[in-house]
Amino acid sequence: MKDLDCIFRPRSVAVIGASTKDGSIGRELLRNIIDYEFNGMVFPINPKAEFIHSIKTYPSIVDVPDQVDLAIVVVPKEHVLEVVEDCGKMGVKGLVVISAGFREVGGEGVKREEQLVQIVRKYGMRLVGPNCMGILSGFPDVRLNATFAPGQPLSGSTAFMSQSGALGIAIFNLTKQLHIGFSCFASVGNKADVSGNDLLHYWAEDENTEVIAMYLESFGAPRVFTELAKKTSKRKPIVVVKSGRTEAGSKAASSHTGAMAAPDVAIGALLRQTGVIRAGTIEEMLDIILAFTKCPIPQGNRVALLTNAGGPAIMATDACVNYGLKIATLSEETRKQLASFLPAEATLTNPVDMIASATEESYRKSLALLLADENVDMVIVAFTPPVMVNPLDIALAITEVKRRYSKPVVSFFMAEEEFFEEFPGMVPDSPPIYHFPEAAAGVCAELYRYHLWQQRPEGEVRTFDVNRGTVQKTFDDCVKQGAGYLEQLDAFKVLEAYGFPVCKALRVATLEDLREAGERVGYPVVLKVAGREIVHKADIGGVTLDISDEKELTWAFLEMKRNLSVRGIDEKNHKFLVQEMSQPGKEIILGMTLDAKFGPLLLIGTGGKYVEVMKDVTFGVTPLTDLDARQMLESIRGYPLLKGVRGEAPVAVEVAIECLQRLAQLVTEFHGIAEIDINPIILTPDSKDCRVVDVRIRLEDCAEENA
């Protein structure tokens, strides 16, 4: 028996707080259990009623003569703890607490939730909620609708978790219209015990579940999620809507759930790296679920379009291209065959426009030809009802054909609403049929992206041979001095210890030091001011490039000192660095900021002075594989510049990709780093000439967590 079987596979259920009052949650929930034909016994618990919905009622769970596996608790918040204690005593294994008035209301509620969890732990029970809308099991041998939502959702192969109860109600409405059925559904409420990750773990192994869908407002334990999702996503698509993406939205979400907000870029990176499909909206999510439950995974991105009208097919073509799909070039043979039965006015190139006179027979024959064409990976079938053709006949015809092929068929019918109400019942195994071309094209793109994800090798989290001792010592020294920013040379030392190609650099204080430094570094050199608190050195005349001899170096040194004193910056506070002048190349930035919940958030992008304005960066989270690192770099806008344009030699992007992995290793091995900003690394055509030119490292105030 698996962990959450006590929730989704109970053989007997008690509804504690079942009620005779019309419209009350306690009555509706019991009604739902009965109407959904729960395959087990249900015991209403109510101290005042003798029976509810004709079922014998017990005053308390302790009075029930049979073993109860799962208790649904809908009593007022004041009675919850006592009732749950009783459940524990009676050997109840699963609990769903619908009642509100816990952590979400603050104060007393927080304490009440803590006590609730204590009782649950004491008896080894599992708890969904509190403050939720209930759970549903669509397993054919269980069929338990323990929610108070109106209507009875279909049973099927989608497992759905909602962090919002209200949204769960909406989801029930919407999935019913689309004929999406559930293997399981859980409204998780405050997630006091059972979390999204617990459900993910359970559904990953559940053979009734083909698609896992989650509506999230916050992330409880993102690192656990990462591990679970990565393991699961290659076998089963996981589709997520995460709301609270904007600052205002996330403020609204945290006032709603009380959960801490995480930066959306971190969530985006996490989902991308774990192969989770991120839908922008609920509508999109449902479209995607429908496609994954009804279509095989395509082997490529070449789409053929079949239509009886021009306009809709043009819009579908636009949408396909915008989603990164290819418009397939049909084989000569296919076109010849199509020509043999389609009218002269038909268009035989893709999109294939059979014109308005097309019948179910035209759809049947044409679709078969397109699916048989080896230049085609998927087919989008468009139908706009002319006077005398019944959309149901077309739906039947394409369903019949698609059964014989293993390529996805996706469809959109610009038909009357009645058709959409009728067809799912009449053609249950039809392809997904959407209302609009963009939805059809969108799901094709997701199907294809999932194919790519499935094909993608695991990648490797590389561990380089580094000098941890040096870094540990440097950090310890810095912490002794009060943490904060590392001295520039110390920061270089840390990177060097982790194998970054840093510029040779020496500290100079006096004119006398200069000569030696210049010679040891080797001309041409760069002179830089190097104070901890100077952020933008160049802006205050604190950088002189391309110094070619001792005379120039001396002059630059004096000039820089004057410059700083003119700006009122006390030169005693500053050190100066003489640094190797790097070869010309392209500037990139590497960085990391530590998020309290997500851990290190890595960044790579076009570097230089204007990073903040150009915002050409991508993000990643740890663990970071070599493939993740490469994908991050490849998805910045400026990537083509690195690969060389207009006859320029490409720069050594491999160095950047390796540095990113070394950075990931550094921030994984040392937890006390708050921020790293390596800007720029200059990438040159010859990998041996690439150099880290500047870096800032800031430690957290408390560095005791260091590994």
Next chain:
Amino acid sequence: MKDLDCIFRPRSVAVIGASTKDGSIGRELLRNIIDYEFNGMVFPINPKAEFIHSIKTYPSIVDVPDQVDLAIVVVPKEHVLEVVEDCGKMGVKGLVVISAGFREVGGEGVKREEQLVQIVRKYGMRLVGPNCMGILSGFPDVRLNATFAPGQPLSGSTAFMSQSGALGIAIFNLTKQLHIGFSCFASVGNKADVSGNDLLHYWAEDENTEVIAMYLESFGAPRVFTELAKKTSKRKPIVVVKSGRTEAGSKAASSHTGAMAAPDVAIGALLRQTGVIRAGTIEEMLDIILAFTKCPIPQGNRVALLTNAGGPAIMATDACVNYGLKIATLSEETRKQLASFLPAEATLTNPVDMIASATEESYRKSLALLLADENVDMVIVAFTPPVMVNPLDIALAITEVKRRYSKPVVSFFMAEEEFFEEFPGMVPDSPPIYHFPEAAAGVCAELYRYHLWQQRPEGEVRTFDVNRGTVQKTFDDCVKQGAGYLEQLDAFKVLEAYGFPVCKALRVATLEDLREAGERVGYPVVLKVAGREIVHKADIGGVTLDISDEKELTWAFLEMKRNLSVRGIDEKNHKFLVQEMSQPGKEIILGMTLDAKFGPLLLIGTGGKYVEVMKDVTFGVTPLTDLDARQMLESIRGYPLLKGVRGEAPVAVEVAIECLQRLAQLVTEFHGIAEIDINPIILTPDSKDCRVVDVRIRLEDCAEENA
């Protein structure tokens, strides 16, 4: 009587080709006319039938005893010309030719369409079609449904033009679901006579029409559209979907309509500059139409959200922010008032979450408070049905409140489909109610953008005092030499004549020229190779910057000659330029390409070597006002860099904006320019130091069209 009244306000209609055959277009169309209760006489024309749908039938239009204003022609293509000739003779004023087999089939069809137009012109008739789905007049005193689409669309205030007949049928289905009604509808087919522009002109003046909507696959006469749209769009919103946006889509569109494809960026610029609302999809278009027919225009972008559930409101908040709207900060007073009746668990900051127990009374009172708050410009009302609240009651409550305020109320209900079928009939003046938060937020953004457009001053198309003679002579000389690219110095001369701040430059051929040129230009100077066919000079070592004296100049000259000969470029073909060295600044690009249909397409963006890769450009069309020019520059990604970041002085963006207008004037006054590429203009903090550093001008082969 206005131009197209013969189409949309006939007092009598003949259906030529009316038929007794079940399901035929000739029968369905006549049926639609009768069912829609046309307020006039209809005459079926059919040589074989005595009556159709119980109406007396005439063998030919010439046999009809009464005056016929409008004839709908559905006879086979072979009979169309003859029938139309008869119509002309009988004084018919309007024609709608449904029959296909004209230009769209090529060959014979093209000729047939030409003949058709000749007959129409001869008799001064107006013609919609051929190859169309018909027209509809929803004017209360007309009510003519002369289409063969199934179902009867509602009458209302939206005028709709569709370039796709099939899409028209879909639009009828979709608008009926949404309760959007038509003042007019026209499926324009091949647009042999009546064009989209004719309709736009008619609907601009039609008092029954509040919103104009167009589905376009091609643009017939974009310059006429520009003028008409600009005049109309401040009074009535014009919403356009243009399909065939991608290359593949546009190929599909032109195989469908036979019309020439225009670049999507040109269409985008044209629509933006004329205040036309561009919807990405049909779904979005219908959402927008619904909002404009049901809402007043807001005075600002501060949105308040009212909800009974957290999740949906968070998603709406995200969407609002993503669409550029502001989440309003409610006044203290509003919050106090809300607190007086909402439960303690409610959230009183925006979004206002009344929690699941909210009744119609909570909605009524809260909505009134939000609408009365002077910090609020619009309200989005979210409703997710809990057990005991009927969505219809909520819809009624918010409708009642919104009637009393002049601010937009937009709503989304995550309710069952039955509600959406019922409410429009029961609450006809309800706010627009969408299914999803993103739709509600999206239309709020469009309403606000329309407010901005209405507020925006006209702007001025400036005419600068320029030297046209010089340009004419330069072009004439170039044309004599076979047109193509202008010599570099000639190109500079043209820009100078139009008041551009070009770099001083002199041509040099020999070592002897150098000394004089260097002195006349004034050191530091730049040396450049200047052959017509050398596109990327810098890539072949053909540019030397920052030459500080005669010695360096001589050396650079010899080096460059060597460079070219090493690359096998015959130096006899090349001239050299000694050019003023510009002050350091930011590089931008200005450009123009001539589109056969759209005319000059202007461009501005971040300049320099990587323009093609970075793609940071925006487009514009002529006529270009000062405001258009400014908006173009302001919308490039690199604009913040021009305004100065990290303590840098802002550069003189005014120079770029003026140059763009001067460029617009140049390409308006000289039609023979195929391409201008000014890259870079270096913008400096002091406007007097800004310089055009490089320019290429290419003339069309035939320059006779010059103004």
